[in-house]
Amino acid sequence: MTTLTDRPATALLVVDVQQDVMEAAQDRDAVIGNIVGLVDRARAKDVSVVFVAHADEGMPRDSDAWQYVPEVQRRDDEPLVHKGYGDSFEDTDLEDVLAERGVGRLVVTGAATDACIRSTLHGALARGYDVTLVADAHTTQDTTEWGNIAPADIITFTNLYWGFTGAPGRATAVVPTAEVAFAPQS
Secondary structure, eight states: OOSSSSSOOOEEEEEEBBBBHTTTTTHHHHHHHHHHHHHHHHHTTTTTEEEEEEEEEEEESTTTTTTBBBOOHHHTTOEEEEESSTTTTTTTHHHHHHHHHHHHEEEEEOOOIIIEEEHHHHHHHHTTEEEEEEEEEEEEEOOOGGGGOHHHHHHHHHHHTTOOOOTTTBOOEEEEEEOOOOOOOO
């Protein structure tokens, strides 16, 4: 259903599951466990797994804080997209990586729900992708001290509104980890 012609493949997108981002994240261990399970399932079906890593002044590239959490291991043949903005597409090679693999549908996981996940969801939809958000495989930290709502409420709200988001010729969905279906890729 994607508006991207000749791109029938699916990719699992793992966004910013890095030490600093995940350190105090809501339901950290459960979310990471769900992501690990999805990565394993995607690999078993030969579905592309694409990792994204954010870097900025507070989390410099290759620092300890920048590293992916040890539970989530990227294979050498799996792409790592480097970004400096919330949207994983902005000023990165993500679009090229996905085009090379014929990807028109994304299954999105990672952090932070109210920043990089939200931006990436909208960036993908605006670029023509079908986008599924995995309801229990994204998270965020507590930013209530700056006036934000509680992390659990951010996650609930994002799941709710993404389920009602759409665009012509594109499909969006919110599903729990257990319901993510990866078809074998050809």
